[in-house]
Amino acid sequence: MNVRKRDLVVIGGGPAGLAAAIAAKEAGCDDVLLVERDRILGGILNQCIHDGFGLHTFNEALSGPEYASRYIDRLRGLPIDVREGTIVLNLSRDRRLQMSSRRGYEIVEAKAVVLAMGCRERPRGALSIPGTRPAGIFTAGAAQNLINMENVMVGRQACILGSGDIGLIMARRMTLEGARVEAVFEILPYSSGLPRNIRQCLDDYGIPLFLGTTVTQIHGRDRLEGISVAPVGPDRLPCGTERFVPCDTLLLSVGLIPENELSREARVPLDGRTNGAVVDDTFMTEVPGIFACGNVLHVHDLVDWVSLEASRAGAFAARYVAEGGPAGEATVEVRPGEGVRYTLPQKIGGRRDCCLSLRVTAPARNRSVAVREGERLVKSQRFARLHPAEMIRLDLRAADVEGCHRLEVTVE
DSSP states (O other), X not given: OOEEEEEEEEEOXXXXXXXXXXXXXXXXXXXXXXXXXXXXXXXXXXXXXXXXXXXXXXXXXXXXXXXXXXXXXXXXXXXXXXXXXXXXXXXXXXXXEEEEETTEEXXXXXXEEEEOOOEEEOOGGGTTOOBOOOBOEEEHHHHHHHHHTTOOOOXXXXXXXXXXXXXXXXXXXXXXTTOEEEEEEESSSSOSSOHXXXXXXXXXXXXXXXXTEEEEEEXXXXXXXXXXXXXXXXXXXXXXXXXXXXXXXXXXXXXXXXXXXXXXXXXXXXXXTTSSBOBOTTXXXXXXXXXXXXXXXXXXXXXXXXXXXXXXXXXXXXXXXXXXXXXXXXOEEEEEOTTEEEEEOSEEOSSSOEEEEEEESSOEEEEEEEEEETTEEEEEXXXXXXXXTSOEEEEEOGGGGTTXXXXXXXXX
């Protein structure tokens, strides 16, 4: 079989893949191939018909399809090879891709690859909720797809487990479609969604949010008839009196997982905190020539940050193709400390300005995020409010980290 040589292959046609492909082309990479398994570009944005996208990128509130169309129009205006309806079956460590589509089976060898496959929802099977398996239990994203894309109403009396942003948005969406949303239950002592979504999707519609509460039992045989819920203790195990809540629909909004099957096939080292690849400040993984960006790298709260990150990754991938390798090794380790769940990138070279992305472990007010090497303060920034649902971004100048070898990021 013929093996086709390509300069750069971007896997995924969602917001990250679109931005990476455009940036790579504009950075001078002549041969860019964008591969998308769906029949249309845009990824998850196509089913997100609510507004709120693009506030940072375009200074206006756009719906998901509107935001995607801005990038798709830019992409179509550039000589970029786009393969929709194409699945990447395998990715090897030496950047050899096996792809399948209606055109047939194809093998491509790339000088560089950008991973932009996005993320998926955590299913019921990962939660181990006791009970039967009746109809009426959906992940929040699956319900969103059915209602917004397929015009199928999933139920009339709903409960939602998890206060992630998709679940909050679906609480509002179900209400607008005439369903009754009984409540949102969150096992944590704080919401895992953005505060603005709590206000706009729950408070504005009188939907109660019960923190420190989880589902303990599923009831129903053919169709869901209700759920049992109970408060949880510090160990997140049920510890109080159960109560029954009648409903015919349960939506699960209990976290997102980076779609890293191809990364594992290429033996890309993953970070146990983010479930995404370990990368340096060029977004290159520890496998030379393979880059990662967007939700496959770490789950973002705003699509604007996905696009910004992916644009940088695409530009660095184009530079890698042009120069035949990285500009130099990343020698400065960055790790999370007290009050910080993860930091990204995990390594930086110290030769260029970069941006650290991080999430805190618990809500806090009027606290500082500090970057230190031992007793040396490299960077400190004060925040009026910190929340695990909101990603923090810290700009680091190359001059700040000169002479550093290991940085620790903490909440002080």
